[in-house]
Every structure is written in C-alpha cells, then in structure tokens.
Amino acid sequence: MYRKVLSYIKDNNLIKPNDKILIALSGGPDSICLLNVLFELREELNISIAAAHLNHLLRGEDAFEDERYVINTCNDMGIKCFVKRVDINAYSKESKLSSEMAGRNARYDFFDEILEKEGFNKIATAHNANDQAETVLFRLMRGTGLEGLGGIRASRDDKIIRPILCLSREEVENYVKLKNLNPRIDKTNFEKIYNRNKIRLDILPYMKENFNEDIVQTLNRMSTLLQKDNEFLEKLSAGLYNKYCMECNDYFIIKKEIFKEEESLVNRVLRHALTRYSKSNYDFEVKHIYEISCLAQKYSGKLVHLPNGVCAENVYGDIYIKTKTKKSDINSKKEEIILGKDNIYINTVEFHKYVIQFSIINGYNENSINLKQGDFVKYFDFDKINNNISIRNRKNGDKIIPLGMSGSKKLKDIFIDMKIPKNERECIPILCFDERIAWVIGIRISEEYKLTSKSTNILKVVVQRKEY
Structure with missing residues (x-):
C-alpha cells in the first residue's frame, strides 16, 4: 500500500x-x-x-x-x-x-x-x-x-x-x-x-x-477523465477571461462582447469572475450564472443580488461584479488635497487608489514632449496657474472647458456621453488649478491650460494606479 x-x-x-x-x-x-x-x-x-x-x-x-x-x-x-x-x-x-x-x-x-x-x-x-x-x-x-x-x-x-x-x-x-x-x-x-x-x-x-x-x-x-476534459475547457475560458474581464480594486468588469462567445465557456468565465472577486468557491450555483447571463440582455442599471454580499449590475451592456455600497460609504471617501504652486517641484501624492506625480519641464519643445503618451500622462502650461494645485472628488455642478471647445460642459453630461458608470464617477480624481478643473483624470483635459508655442514652463502630471 x-x-x-x-x-x-x-x-x-x-x-x-x-x-x-x-x-x-x-x-x-x-x-x-x-x-x-x-x-x-x-x-x-x-x-x-x-x-x-x-x-x-x-x-x-x-x-x-x-x-x-x-x-x-x-x-x-x-x-x-x-x-x-x-x-x-x-x-x-x-x-x-x-x-x-x-x-x-x-x-x-x-x-x-x-x-x-x-x-x-x-x-x-x-x-x-x-x-x-x-x-x-x-x-x-x-x-x-x-x-x-x-x-x-x-x-x-x-x-x-x-x-x-x-x-x-x-x-x-x-x-x-x-x-x-x-x-x-x-x-x-x-x-x-x-x-x-x-x-x-x-x-x-x-x-x-x-x-x-x-x-x-x-x-x-x-x-479523473472529466477532470482532464475540464482542464482543457478551463484553459480556453482563461483566454476569454483575460480578453474580456478587467479586475479593479473595488469591482470586476465583464465586457459585453463576451456574450457572443460559446455559452459553456462564457458560463465558466462568469463563475471564475464571481469566485475570484468574492474569494469564495462555494457560494455560487448554476442559477446565479444564469441570472447574470439574463442580466446582460436587460437595460443599463438593472441589478441582481448574489450570495456573499455580491451583486452584478448591467452598465451599458457590460457586467460589473461588485459589493453593493451605500451612499454614505461613497461620501466618506470624499476629500481634497491642496498643493501650493511653489511646492510642486518633483512632488508625488497619493489620492485614494492613485499615485500622482508632478514635475516641471523648462521650455516647450515638440520633439521632447510627447502629447500622445496616453490617458494618464498630461502636460499643462505651468505659468497659467496662479496659486494652488488641488486633487479632489467631483462635486455637483462641476464644469470644464474641454480641449478644443470654447464653452464649458458639465461633468455629469460628459460622463453620460461616455457611458461611465455612476459608481465609477465618484472615484475619478479631478485635478484643479486655482479651483478650476484642468483634468478629469483619464477622461478630459481643459482648453484653459493647454500648451502653446509660447509656453515656457511645463507641468507634467503622471498618474498611476497603486499596486495592491
């Protein structure tokens, strides 16, 4: 033996x-x-x-x-x-x-x-x-x-x-x-x-x-034979998970395009997302997977409650796996960091789940500054800032003059146009100069602080998500 x-x-x-x-x-x-x-x-x-x-x-x-x-x-x-x-x-x-x-x-x-x-x-x-x-x-x-x-x-x-x-x-x-x-x-x-x-x-x-x-x-x-077959299907579904799922700190996103794939693989991806998010392998049954699949066919904002304090929400066709939060929880996160203009040189601050780094570049040179580095690296005319630089959550009535426009637009309307979920809007950092919005980070920058050929001092802002 x-x-x-x-x-x-x-x-x-x-x-x-x-x-x-x-x-x-x-x-x-x-x-x-x-x-x-x-x-x-x-x-x-x-x-x-x-x-x-x-x-x-x-x-x-x-x-x-x-x-x-x-x-x-x-x-x-x-x-x-x-x-x-x-x-x-x-x-x-x-x-x-x-x-x-x-x-x-x-x-x-x-x-x-x-x-x-x-x-x-x-x-x-x-x-x-x-x-x-x-x-x-x-x-x-x-x-x-x-x-x-x-x-x-x-x-x-x-x-x-x-x-x-x-x-x-x-x-x-x-x-x-x-x-x-x-x-x-x-x-x-x-x-x-x-x-x-x-x-x-x-x-x-x-x-x-x-x-x-x-x-x-x-x-x-x-x-034993079924375990081997299951391993093969798990490998296939893992590829779909990596392609269609995004893991954030507070929620998971399952892109709507996944529901065009084979149902047996989609079901595996949904189960994996649920168990990975909740860190539990024992709370979810076939009926819960079916509820999420049906949810994907319904209108945005529809939500289903699942075991272990988890819920799934249809957000413009995408499925968000998250823990249902109260408004009081969201409001408790609101804060503001104010930095003096004179103290901004090579300065790094943390705001919620983001690390924001500021640095000054002397002289605008189109060959040395790449304005298309992505949604989380931006440049601003430093000399147009009078006193303070701040990072905060959004407020009711917030407006910005989007790059390329002459008039202002409400942030709420921008979020709706871009189909940004309501729960995400509360977590997007807002970069302000002298209390005017310069950058809705990752979303829009302002026309007011854009670089021109006359810009001499450039403020570079790099935003990264903190590692957990």
Whole structure:
C-alpha cells in the first residue's frame, strides 16, 4: 500500500523534497491512516510533518476524547500537534453559515494560521476513493456541471493535497486494523439524517450489489477523465477571461462582447469572475450564472443580488461584479488635497487608489514632449496657474472647458456621453488649478491650460494606479 500511495503522490506531483506538511488530523480512520503513511514515507520523501486538530465542540465528551486521542497519538510518534477549540454552533449563527460550512471555514482558517506562523507549506487532508465516489454522486443528485462531476482533486492551489485519495475505505480500514491504531469513530457518520451518509450507507452499497461491484473505482476513473476534459475547457475560458474581464480594486468588469462567445465557456468565465472577486468557491450555483447571463440582455442599471454580499449590475451592456455600497460609504471617501504652486517641484501624492506625480519641464519643445503618451500622462502650461494645485472628488455642478471647445460642459453630461458608470464617477480624481478643473483624470483635459508655442514652463502630471 505504501508503494501505491507513493506512486500516486509522484504521479500527481503532490509532494516535493523539503516540504513541511501539516496533516489535518480528526482522529478518525482516514486521518490516522494518512498520518501513519506519511510518517512511514517521510524519509523517502524527504519531508517533515506535523498535525493539526480542531475541536468543533459539537459532540460533547466524545469531542474531547477525540482531542486527547490525537494529542497522545502524536506524542507517541514524536510529532508536533496543534490543537484549537471553536464553538462551531456559535460560529455558524454569527457568520450565518451552515454548520458544515462554518466547520470547514474554521478548520482552514486554523490551518492557514499555522502555515503562516510555523512555516509549513502544505496541508494534507485524508479524503479517500470512497469520499470521491460519494462526492460525485452527491453533486450529480444536486445538479452540477463538468467541473462538479470531476469531484475532489488530488491537489488545490499547490497547498492542499490529498495523498490517500487513491485508497478505498476498505484499504484504509484494513491498514489501521493491521497496525492496531484504534482510531476514533464518529457515530454521526452512521446517522442517515444526512444526505451524504445515505449515499455512503445505502446508495453505494446498493449500486455495488446490484449494478457494479467496482462502482467506487469506476466513479473515480470517471472523475479523473472529466477532470482532464475540464482542464482543457478551463484553459480556453482563461483566454476569454483575460480578453474580456478587467479586475479593479473595488469591482470586476465583464465586457459585453463576451456574450457572443460559446455559452459553456462564457458560463465558466462568469463563475471564475464571481469566485475570484468574492474569494469564495462555494457560494455560487448554476442559477446565479444564469441570472447574470439574463442580466446582460436587460437595460443599463438593472441589478441582481448574489450570495456573499455580491451583486452584478448591467452598465451599458457590460457586467460589473461588485459589493453593493451605500451612499454614505461613497461620501466618506470624499476629500481634497491642496498643493501650493511653489511646492510642486518633483512632488508625488497619493489620492485614494492613485499615485500622482508632478514635475516641471523648462521650455516647450515638440520633439521632447510627447502629447500622445496616453490617458494618464498630461502636460499643462505651468505659468497659467496662479496659486494652488488641488486633487479632489467631483462635486455637483462641476464644469470644464474641454480641449478644443470654447464653452464649458458639465461633468455629469460628459460622463453620460461616455457611458461611465455612476459608481465609477465618484472615484475619478479631478485635478484643479486655482479651483478650476484642468483634468478629469483619464477622461478630459481643459482648453484653459493647454500648451502653446509660447509656453515656457511645463507641468507634467503622471498618474498611476497603486499596486495592491
């Protein structure tokens, strides 16, 4: 069996020499098997291991017995063990999550905390081949796509690994029995009030007896094949994501042109945008993807509410993925930075998510100054400025004399003409000279401060987005 696990680890590139692996140790047969297998293989793999146990405080004295068993087992093996207690019922109510999801979040928060503090680089969990088969059937009955039918992956994010996913539950139980490990048994695993337990205790045995004696391995082979197909489609959709999606700090934009592509790929892009924005892989279902697709066919300003505090809005055909904000949140961001003209030489300031750099160039030379460097590099006649230079948010009634025009125009009308979303308008910096608008950054510059052949001192302004 060690050879089987070792081969699986190498085939899936799960472990590298010098890895520091934290084993998620519940005390049950699967995790005890995983602990002992990696302990036996640690020298051959050239790794170091430790264990982490989260007491969910859900099963009374049994939970504390599990905790003591884990600690004693690790002490006997000379392995460091990290233990934490979390009241999952209280955490579930506070976070408004199911007990299962709350438990999962608490566990991985605990594991990540240990990784960061103790220098481990991987988390090993004890999923086995039967878990894979149960997961595939569970997702099939709930309704899922190709990715869902792929089941549990051997690794995720090069951090979470499942080294014994190749072993059946029967192999695991035979191993712990042979090694006389006496693992803890969670009695709730035999209660048929849970759907997953019904699959484990009723459906899979029925399928094995009446249809396919090798059903667990058959479902595992299917999931492996579907994972490969899914990887191919993921590569295709990644190309579309890079082409049509733009990630901003506060929101994501999905360009309307994407909806001309193949629906199966578009759906993947939408799901990826949602999970990437919300940093959650578990909140969004097929119906939410469908809602966004329908939203793209509706009028601008239409909005749908999604799980995890996320919403999607149609903005002139583009889809904006964002967190719904209150007006009070927007108003709280309003501020103004005022700089004296005499102090502007080689000066850099930060305004919200932008870095704005000022510099002075002596003498206007068409050969040395490129006026077409882009929307975020502009030049102005410095001598036309009397006193102050300021950067601020827009105000009601703001006007500018756009370059090439003689009359002023309201910023509101410019934004509407350019189809700039309302939520973006509040975040666009306004550069003013003596309280007159010189540049709506990235949008329009003013006729009043343009360079001429008579300009002698030039103010160069370069704007960059801050890196996060």
